[in-house]
């Protein structure tokens with residue numbers, strides 16, 4: 738990946754922690770798997786409350802806008818707030834995922850944020866891949 742920051746929705750810091758291959762389509766799951774395989778801790782990311790590098794492969798991305806824009810923006814803002822970050826923040830992927838783990842996942846706050854998501858039952862029972 739280039740050194741240009743990768744655009745990342747904050748709530749995807751949680752989704753990526755629990756991803757086990759399920760997704761909105763086979764292409765989307767492959768895209769997510771490739772992202773995870775290539776994402777290194779030192780990869781720079783820019784946190785953005787709009788469609789991102791993960792959404793790029795999603796069938797719910799309708800001309801650059803998620804079909805559930807308010808719901809997912811709410812997830813994003815909740816993650817930003819709990820991590821003490823602002824939209825537009827630039828940091829390394831490793832710093833971001835460590836914050837998500839420490840401030841959201843470890844204290845068990847994920848379900849409060851995105852318990853209404855269709856994948857919540859899966860994310861509930863997976864160990865976080867950000868746990869050290």
Ligand code: SF4
Pocket residue numbers: 746788789791792795796797798799802803804805809
């Ligand atoms: S387009 Fe929407 S549903 Fe698809 S990955 Fe992005 S935020 Fe999630």
Ligand code: SF4
Pocket residue numbers: 748751752753755812847851852854855856857858860
């Ligand atoms: S429940 Fe949905 S939004 Fe929440 S971490 Fe899992 S896939 Fe992401």
